[in-house]
Amino acid sequence: MSRRAIAIALICFSTSALALPPTAKDNRIAIQIGPSERNQVLYEMREFLHSLFNMHNALASKDMKAVAVSTKPMAGMLDRIPNNIKDKLPEEFTQMAIAMNEALTVMARDAETKADMSLTQSQMAELMTYCSGCHDTYRFEILPARVRH
Numbered sequence: 517m518s519r520r521a522i523a524i525a526l527i528c529f530s531t532s533a534l535a536l537p538p539t540a541k542d543n544r545i546a547i548q549i550g551p552s553e554r555n556q557v558l559y560e561m562r563e564f565l566h567s568l569f570n571m572h573n574a575l576a577s578k579d580m581k582a583v584a585v586s587t588k589p590m591a592g593m594l595d596r597i598p599n600n601i602k603d604k605l606p607e608e609f610t611q612m613a614i615a616m617n618e619a620l621t622v623m624a625r626d627a628e629t630k631a632d633m634s635l636t637q638s639q640m641a642e643l644m645t646y647c648s649g650c651h652d653t654y655r656f657e658i659l660p661a662r663v664r665h
């Protein structure tokens with residue numbers, strides 16, 4: 517599936533998810549993972565928010581070089597996650613992370629070479645469909661100690 521097709525599918529999914537009434541039942545797919553592995557992924561997630569803050573700040577100051585610089589660290593998330601964690605992530609989860617990675621790489625490159633603020637803004641919107649698409653689909657579940665390996 518092309519990156520754009522994934523993004524459009526995610527927007528549709530997220531929008532339909534938002535239309536549901538708030539519910540106490542969590543229907544997302546559970547990914548079973550150990551506590552320190554979960555911490556490692558969540559650390560990366562919080563770094564995503566820091567980077568988004570930096571990107572918005574750079575964009576507001578019309579500093580496209582800084583947009584590129586703050587986008588790049590986000591693109592390396594999968595490289596920083598060790599294989600023992602990657603092995604536990606479903607194929608579709610990894611695909612979504614790879615697609616987001618590609619979107620980030622293009623975004624950083626365009627910010628540097630094209631310096632087009634409105635292009636960056638629309639890419640930022642596309643980027644956020646990956647965040648919400650994945651969050652709407654998956655949740656982590658801590659493996660009980662006896663089955664951890």
Ligand code: HEC
Nearest residue numbers: 558561562564565609612613616646647650651654655656
């Ligand atoms: C491929 C899947 C995936 C993508 C893409 C993704 N996340 Fe996450 N994120 C998760 C999962 C899974 C959790 C844990 C959900 C749970 O609580 O069970 C999470 C949790 C988080 C948290 C909570 C961190 C904490 O300490 O509790 C933040 C913040 C977050 N993500 C930000 C982002 C942002 C911003 C983006 C986009 C730039 C993003 N994520 C993209 C899968 C993803």
